Amino acid sequence: MNQRDPLSLSRDAVDDPVVAEANAQAAEAQAAPSAPPAELRAMGRSHIHESARAQVAGAASYIDDLPEIKGTLYAAPILSTVAHGRLNGVDASAALALPGVRGVVLAADVPGDKMLAAFAHDEPVFALDTVQHIGQVIGLVVADTVMQARRAVRAVKLDITPLPAILSVQAALEAQSYVLPPVFVRRGDAAAGLAASQHRLEGSFEVGGQEHFYLEGQIAYAMPLEQKQWWVYSSTQHPGEVQHWVAHALGIDNHAVRVECRRMGGGFGGKETQAGHLAVWAAVAAHKLGRPIKLRLDRDEDFMVTGKRHPFAYRYDVGFDGTGRITGLNLHMAANCGFSADLSGPVADRAVFHSDNAYYLSDVEIASYRCKTNTQSHTAFRGFGGPQGVVVIEAILGDIARALGLDAQDVRLRNLYGRDASEGRNVTHYQMTVEDNILHELMPQLERDANYRERQAAIAAWNATSPVLKRGLAITPVKFGISFTATLFNQAGALVHVYTDGSVQVNHGGTEMGQGLHTKVAQIVADELGVPLHRVLVTASDTSKVPNASATAASSGTDLNGRAAQFAARHVRDNLAAYVCGLDGCGAGAIRFAGGQVISPKQVRAFDDVVKEAYANRIQLWSDGFYRTPKIHYDKATLTGRPFYYFSYGAACTEVVIDTLTGENRVVAVDILHDVGHSINPAIDIGQIEGGFVQGMGWLTTEQLVWNDKGYLATHAPSTYKIPATGDIPAHFRVDLWPEANREDNVGGSKAVGEPPFMLAISVYEALRNAVAAGRGAGEDSLAPVRLTAPATAENVLRALGKISD
Template sequence: MRHFKTDKPTGQKGNAIGQSFIHESAIKQVIGKAVYVDDKAEEVNSLHAYPVVSTIAHGKILSIDTAPAFAVQGVVDIFSTKDIPGTNDIGPVFSGDILLTDEVIEYHGQPILLVVATSYKAARIAARKVVIEYQTSTPMLDIKQAIKEQHWVRPPHALNRGDAKQAIENAAHKIAGDLYIGGQEHFYLEGQVSIATPTEEGGMFIQCSSQHPSEVQHLVAKVLKQPFNYVTVEMRRMGGGFGGKETQAAPWTCLAALAAFHTGKTVKIRLARSDDFKSTGKRHPFYNTYQVGFDQQGLIEGVDININGYCGYSPDLSDAIVDRALFHADNAYYYPNAHINGNRCKTNTVSHTAFRGFGGPQGMIMAEQLVDDIAYYLKKDPLEIRKLNLYKPGRDLTPYKQKVDQFILKDMIAQMEEEGDYWARKKAIAAFNKTSPIIKKGLSLTPVKFGISFTVQHLNQAGALLVIYSDGSVHVNHGGTEMGQGLNTKIAQIVAQAFSIDMEHILVNATRTDKVPNTSPTAASSGTDLNGMAALNAANTIKDRLFEFASQHFDVSLEQMQLIDNQLVHEKGRISFSELINLAYLNRISLSTTGYYATPEIYYDREKAEGHPFFYYAYGLALSEVEIDILTGENTVTRTDILHDVGSSINPALDVGQIEGAFIQGMGWLTTEDLSWNDQGALASNAPATYKIPAIGDTPAEFNVTLYNSQNPATTVFKSKAVGEPPFMLGISVWSAIRNALASITDYQFAPSLNPPATPETVLNAVQAAQEWNKAAAQKTTTEKSHA
């Protein structure tokens, strides 16, 4: 059973906000008419490109023989670093991300050459026939070794408040723990794909599947040694991104553009799924440790947390990702004394990158682990410890010195305790576990407090272009990208609300760098916050022009003028919106404008390690119940209840869809999705046959989602809140519930460590650890009795 509830009004005629409009591409997608980059008809004489990649993880290139590749029918040319007219370093923030290498190999699957042929098949076959001789070196694959040798891609950074060491030392109780946290493959349905077409003025027109068209524009221009205005990037829709197309789309687009530049023809590049797996970055794996001191009630007095990101060979976005992990190592809990350090570890793997949550999940899970561990140590229910340590007035300053100003989690937990029947179910589960020798049940309620904004300040800006044609139809371009999340639908609702016109009159079209320049990536859950506000500002600019014109034309006052239900209403009468627009056109009133928005109030002083990096926080709760089989290690989620804060929802159905999808993806990260590299640094889990994402059978048998009735205290577009990333971390409730089931083996006195993903093998290891704890406890009791 799956259902959702919302206390929000579903809207009324003339009111687009708060209504569950269907996703603008839903019908096209269902019937197969939604056009993606790979669906576009190929131009006559267009070419295909495919990369030649390394087959070792670390070493040097000694020789390259391309003759076998040139012998393949259809091969046109093969390009290397010497063919790059501009830069070969396409690092998005810091240098170090290499387009093609000609000497040093840093990871298995690193691009070396680019084969161009008349067909996709010929290019791919030829790429495999290039013979490369290497001098191999021992790759750095162990994160502990990287930490020991201080092998960083960027320097460490730490948050400090109070004296954490002394607070832990003075605490009545202290415990420590560690956690290896697995990475995650993006597994977007549409792989990396780009088409580059030379233009007559010597520039390049790019069609690609990217979350960051402006970055692609800039990097293509730099690689080709051209000004930015010579490159135009268009992106209509993606078949999923999840962060995997924020920076990772750029290399393949740059390679397609390089080939198009030299051949003078359109060039397409599309990675096969297995090569997409091998040569693109993942969610960062982490190795984290903690020490925590607390009192007899479980109130936290001090924490010392070390966050270690497994970054791969280059910086990519790792600096900001580890920062966000630091910022979320508190989750929803107040740490009066804290030292939270973040290391960016360099290893010989593909450079890991953005993924939904952007480091937040890897930090947040540490807060949930230490809270659970405190509860089992004190023989208390974990929910008691969670409620005790929540942020509240007077205990409201984060480790990075941002003040928390909304305390809705207390009420949300109370609502979930009642609606989810937490305490009665907990009691029933404990009774079940006492009489069930094989199947053990677990229950956990975990909260989320997630900061909304890019942690890099200048990215918190957006633009929009709004055009009204003389028949009253509206065309909108904005800087965000549509990857299935419904951004374009929400933008259309925002513009429809501003003009009080029906949605059918609005078309939101492809993202293009020649329509809206200098865009930020669609990431950090900020797509609607930024681009929606930019579109609203553009609409209000034209609305003001229309009102001023109508006031003069009809000789009426501005104060009593309103746009209502496709009409302009004033004190002398009314006129339809389309008639108003045509009248304004005939009277030479400008009907196009740009809108711009920059998020206010945010900053972060890195030297002081303090600031206000987030405009606001989004909150949520998940209550998950699981079953584990202690003989096989299999686990099943039997029920999940979610209560999530989206502010005043713009589109409840889309928001619920995001919540459901994010939760399942988070659950997959923590239970089934097992990235594995062999001892030579090659990705072993490189296909759907060896990498398991959650299927429909893995979803909770009972899955309930409720939108929490609130308004965003921050000035956001129609008081809504971001919903893309925060629900992802609700999946932590499943991992925590599995630990709760494991703890039942020891009568809830000890919960063994559970390194995610909690695959059957991992769960079995934890079962064994719990059973060994029981043996040790029994032996201790026997020894104590004999001494007595």
């Protein structure tokens, strides 16, 4: 294990007691003088996930595991078979005649607004007079059993007159077909910078979308209650939005709808908005039939109905000097948004924000096109447009290095944002000052740890003598902004209840999708109250407890909800401290809570005993907490301001090998150095880094979405769509944590970890492009941009090598 700092952890060391103790001591050194000893604290230690034991035992309940109310019916979706067409009619007579079928639900059955309550108001609950993609939900068949409903769907006859369909970004650009108007961001004078540049390069390439492939598919269970009230179980990252959407479709007030989610079997952004569709569909069916309705998509339906990561197409014109420093950039980004806006606006905005990644762009012009096509409406996905921004600037820098015959690591270091304002290179193209840049130290550290220079020389020697197998190596950094770019979502609430036996219950507005949010929140509350972690229970996300909660997204789940829960716990702690002060005649600041004890200058009492006495003396033992992110502001009209509270940083060094005869490729080694501030839970954070990297690797190597010329998604099942498996994980896969605390006042000195590691996998793409360049041989071609379409399937690698044509 690397010994450079006490928080440096390899993937094999998270349970090592020596490492855990070193980590705790390092965290203690940063704590306030009155903080309890490290061995008594929950934060900074690798506690297991709060549901881990139940999940291993099969005792953790997901929505399809819940006991069903008597009279529950089951729905199956009626899907469009045409990419774009006029919907003339739906003949469900044959379906209604089948055994067990109770009804068909169509747009006419929606009691409230027939358009979903999405911000653009451009997507119908069920298809109205037209269909917009193959797989669009036209209605539901409801039956006594799941299989009866699914069989009946096949008997429904659709009358659709086909209309011309737009199925590619290029076609959308030509037709000026957009879900939202194009956006342009400029800084300096890109044209003048390009004209005056010592060197100039043009290029273009594309990156594909990505299926979320959560283990638990989309599901909702809607139950009508008394007096027009509703209880909806939804596998959602945003219960508050599901509540609003259901109320909107039913034509009732939000307070009449309760949405609950104990856990999801994965989300990755796919359940931020699109879980709301299923909840609305189930609720409309339940309203029509007066019975509880469960709707669960099978894997094929999930592929066909739901949106993906946005595919992007790029063109660039870049100017640079002899050292590789960028002196002018004109960048054209076009996002395939699908048939409706969904979250495409903020996704494309974040791609614009992150098209600099870690690099200062003095004279730049960025055009962002949000293209409307007749495919599924693409949506949030881990990174939320950030990866699509980062990958383009990394590709540009790789091409610059290749053109100049320089090492790409040197070109990247040359273009980094400055360390501070004195260098005059620390303001982004959207006018945010970069105040916390650690990459000048982090990237060279990873370079040394990974033996980058030595390996580059060895790979060059290998490639010179290996005619078929070619290797590539690359280091790429990430600078990822943390906060919702929609400023209003940067708020959170929580409740903390201390019961008379001293046990603690927490409820907050975030949702648990396997990422360990509930575990971290429990650790934060345990430390705030000074009680053992096992005494804290975090309950299901529930709109009847914490209202108006933001989505668990933007990597802000712990930042927002953890801080809100900490504040709620602090209120209770302060009440208890004031009570003890009254007994002992001391100031509140003299009271400490640690190890399940309340410690005053005069006496040490058990926390449980203090709670009992406080209750007997009518002291409030519960409280709410609220937090809103400070410092941020953002003008969405000009895309300028400070949209992010801070940046998370990291870098990855990846080695790959390609077969130039078959196009096959493999990732053989990965070294990561990543910044999570002072980790609240190192094991969970390392797991997120590993998982994010592997998911990003899948996006760039194997996960290919293919629509045919009719708009049919041909890759709609595990048989045709390949996510990374255990055999794809490199034998050498090392993760170390950067030791520095967050420079902003974030909970526990931590930083967000959910999304930033995803972009570390861009090092895989750059390593593959380096291997392709080696495979093209010497001469003029070896200096030209490598146009490798992502994902780097065998076919796309061969195409990049010039072995096959488009």
